[in-house]
Amino acid sequence: MRTLALTGLMTLSAPAWAGDFVDTRLSFAFADDNVFANAGETTPNSPTARFGGGIQNTQFYDNFNTRFSGFETLSNIVLYKKMPAFFEGLTTEAGLTVLLLEQPSGSITLRDNSSYIRLNYRPPGWNENEGLSLTGFPVSADRFRLGYAYRISWGGSGIFTTRANAAGVPGAKLQITRDKWYAFAGAKTALVLNDLIKEQETLYGFMAGAGWDPFETLRLEAGGGYFQKGIVPGLAALGVEAPVNSAGVSAQAVYHVGVPVGTSVDFKLYKNDPDVYQRFFAPEQYPGGLAYSVSVEGSYLVQTLSDPDVFGRTVPQEAKALALQMRAKLDYWRFHVLGLYRDLSFIQFEVPGLPPFSDFPEGTELNPEMFIAVGADYHFPALHLTPGFIVGVQQPASFRSPEPLFGGNNPPPGLTGTRTVVVRDVNTLSILPTTCGDDNDVCLAEPIISAKGTFRWDLSESVAAVGEVYYTYDRNRTTFRDDVFGIAQPSFEKPHALGFNMLLQARF
Template sequence: MMSSLLAASLIVALGQSPESVSTEPAPPEDDFLQTRLSFLAGDTDFGAPDANTRFHVALDARTTELASGLHAEASVSVFINPFAITGVTLEDNASSFGLRYRPSSWAPGERLALTVFPVGATRLYMGYENPVAWARISSMTRRGNDGEPGMELRLSRRRWDAFVAAKVPSLENGVTSDYERRLVLLVGAGLNLSPALRVEAEAANLDLGPAGAIKTGGRESDIYTRGVSGRVMWRHGVPVGANVDLELYEGDPAFFERFFAPDVYPGGVGAHVALEGSYISQQLLDTDSAEPGAVRNQTARAAALVTRFKWDRLRLHGLAYYRTPSFLVLANPGFPLEGTLYEQMESLAELSATVGADYFLQDLGLTPGLLVRVTAPASLRTRVPGDLPFYRNPLLVGSRGLVSFLPEGESRQPIFTAKATARWDLGEVAGVLAELFYTRNLNRTTIADGDTGEATVVWDSPDIVGGNLLLQVRF
């Protein structure tokens, strides 16, 4: 549970990459050097012994002009994970280096940029709002220890931008059990139809290599993931920053770099509305086929609606999203592993809605907030009787493809969350983030011995209270 929280701390409500229609000023052209030290202490459940801490160190650097309009940039981003038994471990967080070129005739903010991620390229992915993003990691179960490096070439102009990117993860060949470099290709473009309206589209192809030999009878049955994402975004008035919500925004490595960027409160009204969707087709082993190595395409879908409104120092925000069970297991890949969902399974998509508000107290630099969320988790239920728990008990599918059982004959119930948040900006050198939340989850279960001695799924306490504290110092 705590590992999910720690990953969630990477992504607070800021989406994917900086948007081309941003009203922020262009970065300065002179050299630049900044260091950020962050400390996270969190506990997803005060009633369970899973509290933990984590450190993050980041260094961003940019040179002066190497040639006319040409700059070099580098970003080192590393987690320091303390463990009682093994000591301290270091974990890369998509560190990068690259070149940025802007001819003198181009406007500020326009550029041609080449970025290389030598260890991990989780900053390259599909989708926009983090809960419905995909392709950050090619495969959670088949990747090796050699990282997932990547490279992106991006051209940004005043009215439009486009990119092409590639990642080369080290994935296990299911037939030979050797680790091989596979290819992931991503392309995308965006167009500003007006100062307020923008449209974007992306596409990706992930080659995950052959499935396991035992399941395919020794045949090379390749697994592929192919899909498209698109978004329409409208803005009006003053810029509206994103709210604080650690749980939903899991896996974004840009969190520590961008979360403490201050919002602006010049007075007046501002609005932001974005609607996005993704459609993915994944070639997996056909679970319903008796022929070893038979494959079948399985579709996955996700969508999200983001709304933000600002009136002077008051901000209102909302997020609704939809994710099919097949979308939640994309990175496994599949369920059962490397396979399609059984055709006789009843599949219910995850539905979630969040609304909240916060208010900026300028004299204190403090932004307290509240939010409420209701979520119906994704579920699977077989329509064919059987003796195994897989057939008797409904399944709930969560983020990262984690699966839990419900008691036999039960159905999913909505999950309610209420959260109090606070952001405290201490000038330009430090910041503090704190949140305290209560969740009532009537789907929580555990395993216990039944009357016959057989392991049985039973209900667990539905009430959860947790919290997080994040500190950052910049110099």
């Protein structure tokens, strides 16, 4: 509260250009992620309909370009200053950006959201949007990332693992921007405990990339990075120093007609510059005619992890991801297609590995995540109403160990054999039973089918009512129940789920 009071006094003492609270979202929700289930009947738990919602109320194709679920109430406190320097062509600017996130309990979390100091130099004869810039991130350089779709971006603060969060991950970025191309290079550092010497040590990360517009309708981009992640903690406890390092490259091609090349709001640096008024949540515009964009993105990463088959040795583990985004607007129609491929190593890249800091044992059967989703909506301008639909099919990532995962040296009958483990997201697992069906076949991950009907009713430029009704068929849902020996075993839940989200949202 003391911090909020100080912020309020600072806001009153200076003009508020375009709002010192930017990217503000207030969400009042009434939702139920599965009307077929009551509390205690599923894993994770599914209470009956209630006020509020979260990540459990979303589908695999939602939030492709953001880290948030959409149910949060949050804002960004931005104190911004931009001034011409004492030297010709140089401009200075700085932004103190604090994420204000309300918790379900009513408490408020404050977190740095990539505050920055930037120097911009425009040589004589260069256009207004061209120049050389140096940006320093004093606390968190998380918004300085590699990759382009947020779902498969990498190189943020988490690249040094969660062990670096307490000390922050500052960094710096140097960029040159010209009319048809740009290039950048940067670095980050993190303080992480070295489990061998029991002291914090500095870890380094380096990033570089470039983009080029050979035509007005085509953009090509690529970037790469190298990051240290410390040493394997488990081996350090045994006196073995095993470094964990990672590197990778990402590239994207975007073909666009009638629309600019967009980017996730979670990549942009917040500012409230009175000369460049930013409206993060302006109502969708429908100028008429056809406009569309198609982007294809890929990433190839590699990192060293502990070899589970040879004590004290590290081995490289590859990670790959692909994303396809197609968006079109025809008069009042909007269409989109999303496609994603992520192998299990990519999903767990920042942990790193599964289990942490370890490669998969030799002979492990690995299957990647793949999904395709298509959707459309139509806007009725007189009613300010936009109904739509989305359908998608996902093959979730999974692995099957070559050796029994549980049970010890003399396992009971219920714990013999290997099991298929479905990995829905980072460290989000569903363990399948040993056998399935009347023929006692091996249980494998099954495709997930999801369909959603949506509507958005804009009540004003900042307030809208949003509704969603979705159905999911997922034969990978499991929970644990005691067997005849009294041992908890994975057991299938009903595959059908019907849910709804009703939201009243204010965005400004």
